[in-house]
Amino acid sequence: MNASPDITERFKRGDKGAVARAISWAENGDPRFATLIADVYSKVGHAWRIGITGPPGAGKSTLVNEIAKALRTRERTVGILAVDPSSPLSGGALLGDRIRMEERTLDKGIYIRSMASRGSHGGLSRTTVDACDAMDAFGFDEIVVETVGVGQAEYDVVSAADTVVVVLCPGAGDGVQAMKAGLLEVADVLAVNKAELPGADRLIMDLEEAVHIRLAGKSTWMTPVVACSAARGDGIEDLIAAVERHREHLKAHDLDGIRREKRLAQVHRVLDERIAEHLWSGGGFGERARALLDSGRSPYDVVAELFSALLAEHRHQKNGAK
Amino acid sequence: MTDRKIRVLVAKPGLDGHDRGAKTVASVLRDSGMEVIYTGLHQTPEMIAEVAVQEDVDVVGLSILSGAHMELFPRVREELKKRGLDHVLLTGGGIIPGEDMEKLESQGFAKLFGPGTRTDAIAEYIKTEMKRRWAHTS
Structure with missing residues (x-):
């Protein structure tokens, strides 16, 4: 497959094959889309x-x-x-x-x-x-x-x-x-x-x-x-x-304001996705949730516990960074 | 989180007006999880290649019942090449005599399918071929 810089260059040249590939990347959740769109976002x-x-x-x-x-x-x-x-x-x-x-x-x-x-x-x-x-x-x-x-x-x-x-x-x-x-x-x-x-x-x-x-x-x-x-x-x-x-x-x-609110909704959605992906694939929340459920806790109980754990980790990281 | 689907263009080049076979294959490929673009009858090789570019397909499948396969397959391949789509899997089927099939396959076309082919064999072939190709690239 073509490397990203090549597609970006073809994109800027007006090659329809490049916009087609960019859309495929977006559909497939391929991280190369984010790189490309950042490069051309001023347009x-x-x-x-x-x-x-x-x-x-x-x-x-x-x-x-x-x-x-x-x-x-x-x-x-x-x-x-x-x-x-x-x-x-x-x-x-x-x-x-x-x-x-x-x-x-x-x-x-x-x-x-x-x-x-x-x-x-x-x-x-x-x-x-x-x-x-x-x-x-x-x-x-x-x-x-x-x-x-x-x-x-x-x-x-x-x-x-x-x-x-x-x-x-x-x-x-x-x-x-x-x-x-x-x-x-x-x-x-x-x-x-x-x-x-x-x-x-x-x-x-x-x-x-x-x-x-x-x-x-x-x-x-x-x-x-x-x-x-x-x-x-x-x-x-x-x-x-x-x-x-x-x-x-x-x-x-206020077209600009309306468009900004739509952008905000987009940021919201994508950030939600990223956080969920992080928690469930890297964060080990699946394992922890399973263990809590096995101990007989209700789903809401499990959520409360995991959410406090998440906030505690977040606070810990912030303090660590200071 | 990447989730790549096989995208296939099912196209009918040339003059014959029978697309039941093409529609059947398109449905079978959809039912095996692919995204199938179907463009209808009487497509020129140029149109087929242009759609392949715009849709960023992995596979082009031609359905030819008119007997013009020895002409149409090479012309579609040429139009694809002109647009830098050498990597696209070009396959197809229809009423194609065995010796023509061998000739086309020896000229580097992907496997072709004649009458009586089990439809899931086509889906299986495309999946296997794409899995092999994607393992080498991306």
Whole structure:
């Protein structure tokens, strides 16, 4: 395998193979990712990150393809991250989002990466943010992240985005369903796709009402509802215009502060992971916990004892360092 | 904490429109724990190599039922080489006569699989081969 300095140099030269390898490192928990991203971190922050989420079959991949096409006509370069689920049984995944983005394969201004959710226990959010950082530092103007489409993973992925677009379509439940699913809470823009189908007008009205109930008088941003048809290429310009209005809104309302809080959440997650790894692999906590459990103590008792032991060791080290 | 998965691109180059075999193999590889990227029908060698770069795959598997295998395998390999992907395991299968298979294998292509292959044999082969390669590198 190539050594890290070589990949860093290729990364800076704009070689897509290098950004691809960097994302693999992030996915695999390879420490070479941290070295690389530290080297290029001054370039992170230029790209606008758009998260595309919504239920399966809403047309997310087709919409991403159309958004990318429209952004390219504006001469923006685009990095796309398409997340699909891993099988909880085998750990494998079948990643098929590229099929709908095939026309973009040979476009030099586009990079598409398929990513498996890999059991999403915090790991998805870390890897998604890392992959976005890599594409951002690489120099793409826009980054589009397409999510799995269901469950907790949504919240992980939107933590990586500046603007979250929730895609819904008629025939998959009314606006109340969307409210129940908690999708409205994460939406900065609502897209009603397949708007040529019956029921679209009703869904749009329901959503506008739901947004109004939730945000009127409480928020400076009223989530717009945009009708579109990705398969026909209709409404895409309106959707991009809505994303751009949201971008201008955030720039006028403490974008740096919002991004810093997301960074803080990232530091929090990664630090938690590192501490847990340290305790359970190097710190011998597994052995100690086993011994305490064998002596008949309750799990909470064991936790209390181990936690005091941890604090005592920490204090001891601090005093030792003085 | 590193957890590396084998990433495989299953691709159908050329003109034939039958992808049941490719889909079957893709599912079997997923069920044996690999991450499989499937790109659909009618891919050019250039597209296949470009996807291999962007997805940082370890393996490219071609499914060819059209009879154009003697042309397509070398062309895909050439496109991969052009992009510095000499290390990628290039394998595949389809309706390929035994003598052509031997010829391609003697030209340095990885093992190829014909009709009637047990699907888990393909997964087993890829796993064994990647284990051997990763033991030497990374």
